[in-house]
Amino acid sequence: DAGITQSPRHKVTETGTPVTLRCHQTENHRYMYWYRQDPGHGLRLIHYSYGVKDTDKGEVSDGYSVSRSKTEDFLLTLESATSSQTSVYFCAISGGQGRSTEAFFGQGTRLTVV
Amino acid sequence: ILNVEQSPQSLHVQEGDSTNFTCSFPSSNFYALHWYRWETAKSPEALFVMTLNGDEKKKGRISATLNTKEGYSYLYIKGSQPEDSATYLCAFVRNFGNEKLTFGTGTRLTIIP
Numbered sequence: 001d002a003g004i005t006q007s008p009r010h011k012v013t014e015t016g017t018p019v020t021l022r023c024h025q026t027e028n029h030r031y032m033y034w035y036r037q038d039p040g041h042g043l044r045l046i047h048y049s050y051g052v053k054d055t056d057k058g059e060v061s062d063g064y065s066v067s068r069s070k071t072e073d074f075l076l077t078l079e080s081a082t083s084s085q086t087s088v089y090f091c092a093i094s095g096g097q098g099r100s101t102e103a104f105f106g107q108g109t110r111l112t113v114v
Numbered sequence: 115i116l117n118v119e120q121s122p123q124s125l126h127v128q129e130g131d132s133t134n135f136t137c138s139f140p141s142s143n144f145y146a147l148h149w150y151r152w153e154t155a156k157s158p159e160a161l162f163v164m165t166l167n168g169d170e171k172k173k174g175r176i177s178a179t180l181n182t183k184e185g186y187s188y189l190y191i192k193g194s195q196p197e198d199s200a201t202y203l204c205a206f207v208r209n210f211g212n213e214k215l216t217f218g219t220g221t222r223l224t225i226i227p
Contacts, residue, residue: 031213042203042219043158050213059216090157092215100146100207102160103215 003027006091006106013113019078021109023091025071032074033092033103034058034066043090049074081113116140118206120218127194128226134190135221137204141185146207148215149178149189153200161189161202194225 003026013019023032031050035043035058045058047066055066063085065077078085091106119138127133139147146165150158162171167182175192191198201220207213 033215035217040219042201043217045214045216048214056214058214094213094215100148100163100165100213102148102163103150103158103205105157105159107157 004091004093004104004106006089006109008109009107010110011112013081013111015082015113016080019081019111021076021089021091021111023074023076023093023106025074025093027093027095027104028071029093029095029104030071030097031094031103032068033094034064034074034076035090035092036060036087037090037108038087046076046089078111081111083113085111086113087111116206116208116216118204118216118218120202120204120221122221123219124222124224126224126226127191129194129196131194132190132192133194133223134188135202135223137187137189137206137218139185139187139204139206139218140208141183143208144182144185144206145210145212147180147182147187148205148207149187150203150205150217151200152203152220158203189221191223194223196225196227199223199225 033048034046049055049068089109092103094103149161152158164180169180203220205215
């Protein structure tokens with residue numbers, strides 16, 4: 001199994017509070033992604049990173065920020081959590097060294113905003 | 115926003131029958147098309163990464179084809195088994211060196227024993 005872990009695995013938080021989810025990899029892969037899974041929408045890209053300190057927005061980035069200060073960690077922050085951000089969040093990594101390569105996914109973080 | 119569409123949204127197939135479904139994507143600036151299998155309560159797992167027009171990939175009873183000029187890919191499952199029940203996702207990558215994966219909404223396949 002690819003070395004990718006998400007933490008926490010489950011979180012309940014209150015509306016208006018900041019929340020940070022962590023994705024950690026041991027594969028030294030260049031690309032890291034944060035997706036959210038919602039019924040009827042599949043996986044929607046929130047942000048992705050193509051290197052340390054290099055990030056780009058996805059299709060549903062409003063209300064989220066990310067940071068990647070080292071290769072192995074990609075943090076997703078909900079600046080002020082809202083109920084619409086209740087979802088399952090998946091982190092993914094891929095190598096992409098000169099060619100497109102498969103992505104490996106973490107186990108997901110179930111976030112509930114009450 | 116890139117438009118990656120999958121059809122049908124869901125499918126029920128009798129065990130032993132063969133089936134196929136479609137992923138449509140923009141044909142301009144194509145770089146790669148991925149297929150993933152996603153079982154309930156698990157994480158998606160890669161099936162194929164395809165980059166060349168006319169490419170065909172096969173893994174056991176599952177195969178995929180790619181037409182980059184018209185912007186579609188087919189996934190085929192031969193002799194469906196109950197363990198094939200899952201959601202099948204395609205993901206599109208536009209532009210070399212970008213590797214920004216945009217997923218379709220998936221086809222949910224249920225095999226009826």
